Amino acid sequence: MTLTCPLLCLPGVPHVVLSAGGRDCLRAGDTCSSDDSCSPRLRTLRQCVAGDGSMKLGPGARNQCENAMTALLSTPLHGCQCKRGMKREKNCLSIYWSLHQSVLHGLSLVENYPYEPEERGSDYVRLASIAAESEVTTVNRCLDAAKACNIDETCQKLRTEYVSACIQPSARSGPCNRPKCNKALRKFFDRVPPDYTHELLFCPCTDTACAERRRQTIVPSCSYEEKDKPNCLAQLRDCKQDYVCRSRWAQFQYDCEASEHSASGCKRENHGSCLLAYTGLIGSTITPNYLDNSTSNVGPWCSCAASGNHREQCNDFLAFFHDNVCLKNAILAFGNGSDVKTGASQPGMSSPATDNQSPHLATTASGVSMETEQNVLRAEIPTQVNGNDRLWGDEGASTLPSPGLLDHGPEPVHLSMLLILGLPILVLLSQP
Template identity: 35%
Template sequence: MGRPQSPRPPPLVVLLLLLLLLLLPLPLGAGDSLPTESRLMNSCIQAKRKCQANPICKAAYHHLGSCASTLSTPLPSEDSSVSADCLEAAQQLRNSSLIDCTCHRRMKNQTTCLDIFWTVHPARNLGDYELDVSPYDDTVTGKPWKMNLSKLKMLKPDSDLCLKFTTLCILNDKCDRLRKAYGMACSGPHCQRHICLAQLRNFFEKAAESHAQGLLLCPCAPTDKSCGERRRNTIAPSCALPSEPPNCLELQSRCLTDALCRSRLMDFQTHCHPLDILGTCATEQSRCLRAYLGLIGTTMTPNFISNFNTSVALSCTCRGSGNLQEECEQLERSFSHNSCLRKAIATKMHFHSQLFSQDWAPPTFSVMQHQMENLALRTQARVPFLFSCTLTLVLLQSLW
């Protein structure tokens, strides 16, 4: 009896077709689910798992955790002593993946990730870490701009743009649900501020960026009070902001004791920071806007100063700052006189205005171009892998 023939492998054409189906980019507008840690290049949660597998790294991380629990985060002008063994533990982690690990504001287990990051970076003067570097890596958030403007036909053509963006949110199930949730949590006589802020954060984290930015950064004519009031009230429900403005440095101190608020503030300082007197900005405007929106719902929630202009500020004062007056005013100006943030807001408002420049027109060329660029980037990222897989299959086919 002859040996039974082994089944022949599938033809090369079939394998290639299957491979192409797996590698084809997602359709425009897909991928709205929350990012998982596996989509980050070096999530702090993943980095900690690697560290725990190494006895030296595990011991150093554990010791640094005890250092972080006993150290409060000081203001830059304050001083605190750091023990030699804490410095040694920090030094031992310099060559581990923990030192460059990052988090994402839309990831699951975000709080756990940030706790790990701040365990590795426990205080401004522990070692010589650059703590004004954001713990967030938002490289996975780029999505095409998606919004159906034809739904606005029910409104009057001369309706203000803030009303139009509000209507677009209401007509979107997810945006409307998230907006109603913070509206209910932030209104009424028994409003609890911490619940209100949590729902505000939830909205700006989970709503599509096009909806969130449209609601907050809708352009209004200087004389259009109702439009400006609608825009300002987006993040100023009855209990979202303190009734009596606290001192700005006290506000910052409270923020620095909370891992999430601290992270959002560092993200803002990283991406909305003018590098010189000419106003050169550290990063692109989209990152600055994302960092600015990330602060909404934290202790450091900024908002528009009035219904008539687009200047923003913290809800705090520098009265009673004593010998820290200059430092307090510097913090205040980082919002109210921030040229990078002002330019980013102005650019986005102009973009939103252009969307409605024609009566109920489809998305403008700039929007379509943005969609195509995102599609091209996603496809380009797959080309090297596709080529290597194809080459491997061709070589295997030649051996069959």
Template identity: 35%
Template sequence: MAHPENLLPALSVLLLLLLPPPALFGAGNLRPTGGRLLNSCIQARRKCQADPTCNAAYRHLNSCTPSAAEELSVSADCLESAQHLRNSSLMSCRCHRRMKNQTTCLSIYWTVHPARSLGDYEPDVSPYEDTVTGKPLEMNLGQWSMIKPDWDLCLKFAMLCTLNEKCGRLRKAYGEACSRPHCQRRTCLRQLRAFFENAETSYAEGLLLCPCAPSDLGCGQRRRNTIAPSCALPSGTSNCLELQRLCLLDPLCRSRLADFQTHCHPMDILGTCATEQSRCLQAYLGMIGTPMTPNFVSNVNASVALSCTCRGSGNLQEECERLEQAFSRNPCLTKAIAVKMHLHSTLFSQDSASHEKKLKNRNLEPRPQPWMLSLFSCTLTLILLPSSW
């Protein structure tokens, strides 16, 4: 008769063959992580500090007045300081939208921006070197039970955000900050930025870019109120160029505007876009929470615009209208929003069918047979027996 110790390996192998594959325990849920920024402006500044010539040039350029920094021909010493930085790692440094000390990084970027503009004029380009890594929105069976079929899509996406711990927490924070009777606009904008920077892209885009039928005014109003227009937008009617001036004085707003102009810029009269739609949408969402926060203009369509006017612009009328139309008549932005809304409209119909299929398959899943449970119990008993038996 075979000794029990000799039976253990064979029974253990048999048990492993009968158990479900590892993927069912979560081994298949691993996701690749995005690459890290190799040359952030904060890292480049540290390298510059170790070089006396670079450090002196940076410190002097940082002390230049805004007019001298933008018009280097006015100040020869600022021009010389910028020239010393041409070969430093600061010239290729970038920032991440979700990095720590983002404001510091952006301030460094714009401090050395005049050095990038020496010779041929270089317009403001995006300081962000972000990889768009938006994952498709995933829904589990438990979430479906909370969503009513007759709800409009904006309400459904709002519920999905509420069911997600992080999205719900961030949304509640800006909702409270932007809905107080005596709303402080700066606090409201800061909380809005925190939401669109830190919430998962799929939830943020779903909440803001949910499709509504033109006749569904409640859905359109919910979409428009996503960014709390009564508090987040400027009181009264501001001139668009004045909003731009305020934006350019703030490194973060200036960066978001440059990012928007880089990725949502139509290159020709045919509306050919400079980059892919996902980057344009990311740049558009980045404008929310800045002094130039855009919003939907009404509850009946998906047109967006800045909350400003070009009346009284004088000889800068054309410049003001170009700025205004970069949001209200931008074919790249309009198409990107339309495509995303179409994808959102198909999400629930596809997931509804998938939900029904999963329920059906769940009922058809084979259940453990009594002999399998008996074998498991027998094997476990043998494994726990003392070796001297």
């Protein structure tokens, strides 16, 4: 069952008051840690969800855990959220899951999703000016998307970074450094506007060569492929052990939930949010990608062959990709320009595009106003924190480290032109 605050705002239970922006879990956690009533309850609950509470808290563990949870549900910790790609994202999510993942005998506090809806407005004026510079009708939106990314400063920089990270051999890791590759991929999809990332990843293809280039967008040979496919449930267990991956998976399940009663196939009636949640999984242990040259046949690189008695559970996991009408319709709708429910208040919204009128038709960069690195930094202002005693540890090593601020090192511009047409070639050449 889902517990709600109005039923639990009991007399004597502390209510922590936050200023504007109080739904941020880092701010809510800081305020709680400085409150004499809230702090011990949060510490108790974190012990409860870290393992078997009875081992840590003694015979009265269950009651203590339930009381702590009940009290915290009347504070801003209940309902707080995080921002995808924010600085200290893992720390923020650890606070969210302390309250929303419970092992307390049937108490379920998992709400809709851990991330705030993103307000990413599309720069339609600038994109239109780029498109106007093209003197020919587009014949391949995937190539047009690569060209448009290559003349946008942020997109080109971060794409160059991940391609470089994913094709360079590593003395310690072999053909490539997979953790470094996946970190760069997450940074790209978290920092670059979906106007560019969605065009690169979901552009429609009509021939095999185009489809293979599209499949190679995230450099599968380094980012996730192995000789033998691992078990899907093992991958999912690893994902759920990491705050960021678990949160991206929860977001994907929410935004891409299918509905047979919806014309769009999506319960939320929002294709753009589903696509954005899908890209949030890239660079994780359950990274999805095209499984072949079909436009809508996507899924993670795993198998249910060795699932034993959990075969049905494994099949259900794969079905969320393979048989998800919401996800399939979202990808197809983006390709044919019939996206549903676009709006600035929802994440991942792009303007409808057709094969003859794409926002990414650019072939030259002259006269285009580029985003500066300073603008990119301002767009990702980290949440302010104070020096109060934390009820959670500093963000340490993680299978999904959250991206930091952009580096100021020299850009590897020698890869910039190869990003347009040569990514599949680079990937093939990098393989032994």
